[in-house]
Structure formats: C-alpha cells, structure tokens
Amino acid sequence: MNQTNHLSVEELRDIVQDAHLNFLLGAGASADLFAPLGAVEDWLTYLTQIGDIPATTLNRVRASVYAYFFEGVIDPNTSVINETVVADPILETYRGFLRTLNTLLVRRRSSILDKQVNIFTTNVDLATEVAAEELQLELNDGFSGRYLPIFSASNFGTVKSRRSLQYDNLAEVPTFNLFKLHGSTSWAARKIDLGEETKEVITFNPSTEVFDAIRGTLQTAKDALYEVDKKTKIDKLTRDADEPTPSEEAVLGAFMAEYERLAIVNPTKDKFGLTVLNQNYYDLLRIFSNTLEKENSVLFVIGFSCRDEHIRELIIRAARTNPTLQIIVFAYHPDEVQALKDRLNADLAANGNILVLSTPKKAKKADQETYTLSSITKTFFEPLLPKAPRKPDSVVDVRLKLTEPLELDDDQH
Template sequence: MDNQVDTLSKRMRNLAITKQLNFLLGSGTSVPAIPLMAGLTNSELLKKVEVTSREILDRYRQSANVRNTQSTYDGFIQVVIDLLNLSNSRQSPKNVNIFTTNYDLFIEKAIDKASKNNRIVFNDGANGYFQRMLDSSNYNRTVSYRGLNNDYLNEVPSISVIKPHGSMNWVKEKENIRIINRVSPMPVVVPPTGLEAATTFLQNHFYEMLRIFQLELDKPQSVLFIIGFSFQDKHIGKMVRRALQNAELMVYAIGYSDADRGTFLNNLGFLEERPNFKIITPKDVFVDKNSDNLNLEWLTRTLNGMLSEGD
C-alpha cells in the first residue's frame, strides 16, 4: 500500500474513533442476497426482500447468498463495536448511528448476534415490552454501567439503527408503528417508486427518522461513511448537501466501481468534491488482487485496520 492510500486508511479509522460516528447504508450493502432494483418491478423487489428477511430469521433455510451477506454484516457490526470500545466517551459519545434505506433485517440479526458476546445497547427507536412502539424521541439516549461499589461509571457502547424508508418488521397500528420480532405480511415501508420524497414526508414517522438524520449531521465533530448508496433518493441527497455546510462534518462516499464517482457528483449536483466531502472508488485504494470493487466488506477491513495495527 503506498503512502497516499495508507494515509487515507489511517485517517478514516482515526475519524471513526474520535468523531461522532454515522453510517448511511444503501441497497448495495445487501448484495448478493438482494439484487439492486434495476430490472425488477417494485412488487418483485419487495417480495425478494420479504423472502430474504424470512431466511435471515431462519438459519436452517438460508441460501448461500444470504449466509454470505449476513456474515459480511456480522463482521461490520463487530468492528463498529470494537471502534466504540476504543473511543473516549469524554471526547464523543460511545454511540454510532446506522441509517439505512434497506427494509431487510440483516443489521438487526447481526446486532442480535453481537449482543451475546459484547456489552452493547441496541436502540431501534422503540419502547415498550409486549408492544414495542416506534418513537423518534427514544434516540439520543446514553446508557452507563455503574460499578458495584459506585466507584466508577462507564458508558456502554450504543448502536442506533434508523430506517427512514421502513422495515420488514414494522406493523402499522392506528397512528403508530409497532416493531415485531418477525417479518410482517404487510410491512410499513416506502415503496421504491421514485417518489420517495413525497411518500416519506407525508408519513410523520418517516419524516421523524429523516429529521434525526439531519440533526445528527449538524452536530459538531461528526463523520459520515456512505456505502451502497448512489444518492438517487433525492430527499436524502438534499439533506447531505445541506449538512455539508457544517464545516466540522466529514463525509466519505464509497463507490463500488470507478464509474460511481461521476454518478455521485451528478446526483448531488456537484461539479467536484469538497473539502469535507470525499469520494473513494477502487482506483483510490489498494484493492485485493481478487477484487475490483469496494463494498461493505472492504469498509469493514479498512476500519478494522487500526485495531490490528495498534494505532
């Protein structure tokens, strides 16, 4: 790895530990288990996500693609937890916000698995026990562990998952959304119709999820890593554009292929990158000789590098 790439990798890992950490995951992170919507109708895509989500929750019925994709998410979540454990809670909260436009349950399954071996708090925005209702006010909470003799107080790493386009385990109940532990036959989701902005802002719950996204990006000393997302969702693209007015925010948009650089700039209406908005594509980094693309697995390895190097 040459010096330029080495510097980039170290900077990304350092930002993940020292800044308020945010991720935006798009549909590309669930490939190959769920294909991109190109070539699929809306109903075909929703059916595929439903079938895949059922497989996610039933390990005995998983296809190879689902197992491999789940393994990628598992590795990503574990590295995120490791980074949070390294962060200094006096410098920034031990919390990561994972925003995703995906309906599937890969993230939830990965966090559930990680919680068995790590002391973490999973916040999906719900409260309640038998009936877990979604409420945006449940975000931005911190949890601390107090010593048995009250001799110390340690903040517990927290993962907040925010789904502005809904989820396969969301059920509408009157004017509320209930989060269940199975796939709903009628999930509350924003259909990928190309009219996401109109649909989203007509639904108060989705508006609240996007409001959280905007508020988090407006915070000082924050970093946002974007992957699997091409900014075709115009309402989210506008929010990223606005957020970049915050000079203390650093955004890295990771492209699967070199062609994504032009796509990102065009969809955002930018002529070029900005000091706090950088695009990373395969030509910018050292890529394994067996790979020509950047994906969630690559980002996981990059963020894990600091842990292996002891920086």
C-alpha cells in the same frame, strides 16, 4: 480534505477517534442476499405519470413491478429471520461490520464524545438487527416496551451506561442507533385505543406471518402478472399490456391488499410526500438532517447510489452549511466514481468536504475489485483495531537463589 481516491489509515484513525460517527447504508450494503433490482423507482414513478391507459391495466403492470420487488427485496428476509444457511453471507458481513465498530468505540480515546454510532439506512431488511442480536450488542432501533414495542423517534439519543456490581464504577456502553429511513419489514401499523381517541402507531413484528400471506396471494396471482426483470422496458410493457379479466383483477387486488400491510416507504419518486404524511418517517429524515449539521461529524456512505433525490439534497445542503462535516463515499466500482461526484456536486463543494473512494481500476474486468460492506470493513476499519501483543523474539531465563542473610558477631560490628 482532498477529493482523491485515497484515504490513509492514519487519516481515517483520526477521523474515527475524534468525530461523531454516522453511516448511510444503501441497497449495495445488503447485496449478499438482496440483489439490486435496477430501475424499480423509475418504473413506479413512470406509472404514476401516465394516464392514457385503463386504470385496471395500469394496476396490473404496477402489481407486476411490486411482485418483482417483493420477491427480490422483501421475501428473502424470511431467511434472515430464520437464520438459514442462505442468510449466512449477509449476516457474517454485518457481524464483522458491527463487531469492528464496537471494538473501536470501546477503545475510543476521547472522553468527550459519546460511544455511539448512528446507522441510517434506506434498506428495509433485518440483517443489522439479527446480527446485533447475535453479538449481544446494544442496538437502539427506536422501539420501547416489551409486551407491545412501539416506535417513536423520541427513543433515540439515549446514552446507556453500566454500573459494576463490585466497585460501583459507571461506564458508558457502546450503542448503535439504527434509523430505518424507509421503514422496515419488521414494522407493522396498528391502531390502539387511547380512551377518547384511536391512534395509529408502528409496532414491532419480527415474524414471517405477513410475508407468508403476501406470498400466498402472489402465488395465486402469478398467471395474471407480467414477467419483470432488470432488462424490462416499462414503457413497452405498459403499451403491450391488456386489461385483466374480472377474476384476474380480483387476485391482483388481493395481492396488493396484502402487500400494502407492509409499513415501508415504497420506491417511488413521490415517497417524500408519503414520508411527510407519516410523522414517524418525517421525524427520521429530520434527525438525519440535524445529525449532519452537528459539529465535527463524519458520514460514511456505503452501497448507496445517491439517486434518492430527497436524501441526496439533505447531504448536499449539510456539506455546504457545515464545514466541519466530512462525507466519505465508497463507490462500489471505479466506473461509478464520477457519477457519484456529479450527483453530490462533490467537485463544486465549497468546503471540499466530500470524498469519493474506489478500488484501483484494473485492466481486466475479472480482476476488478469492488467495495462491498465486507471489503470496506476489512480494508479500512479493521486496520484501526488495536494490535495483539507481539510475541517476544527470545526468552531470557532468569533464576534467583535466595540465601539466609549473614549474621555478624558483636566483635565484628
């Protein structure tokens, strides 16, 4: 595959029809509602590396960053769960994405490949789940059980079929496997009694109860927190910070205690260490790695900056060891193409199987088009859908008249 900024409809059609389909969605894919927050990961990593300020002061700064992260990434899920008008743009984006892929799976010409799509995501929002529920698509998110749904990586990989009631025909149902590499706001850690031992499991909790509790403690701690935005210089903020009073320390601690109830991997450089400690997160990364090693696979990367070094290394290693793997990365903006290539070592890929795509560069900033999940769906995947039958240019009216057949006399035989 040539490393150019072009991919024809015919090339993409062959890939989609004949390869195992995998997607990696990053924060940019959900930017319709969850705006990228800048260098949160770098900030939190910096705070783990300095030790020349009092712990209480450090905790104050850390709580301020988590408050910023909660308000920008976690709390907006309330709108998604309740399907309010605010969430309409992001839900419509995911509905279009899932609907298009589902149609492509139904019309897939290969009888060898499963009608499945693997969606790996670092996002913790619920847009994919809610959109799939609205469309009544088959979504496997790793949970099983009705009364108490429990997460297990062993629940993935199931092929589902449907048997017709009338003719007893068996047909595979298109399935979306959703792997949330960093956890989800709908996950909750819970201890269950197994008789002789107690085991901690991940259960499904789609309510806003945890959000409401965090929001309440955050409101109480507002005066003890520092203002944080994209332009914040974390080193300056840390130098200028002062120790909280005992009452401030108490409300900050209450906020962090509620926040830590979330079963997510927080954006820090040491998150891989946390992932290894939790078997569920580790299993998801292992599945991601093994999936990329599968012969004749494709990975579409959308809205992912490739700054996450642990996921990035898995992609680079797979590109080197699996020559049949194709990696197609969509750059949000043309200016990001080279940075993405550098992070993935795309120009040095021995198998030449990493392609970075972007929109054409425009002279005026206002005219510049970008690749969002919505525009990628419309530009690349919708053209692959079967076209509606074309209306005839003209209609010919043919009229037939039936008459009684002629009967011959005996003398005429």
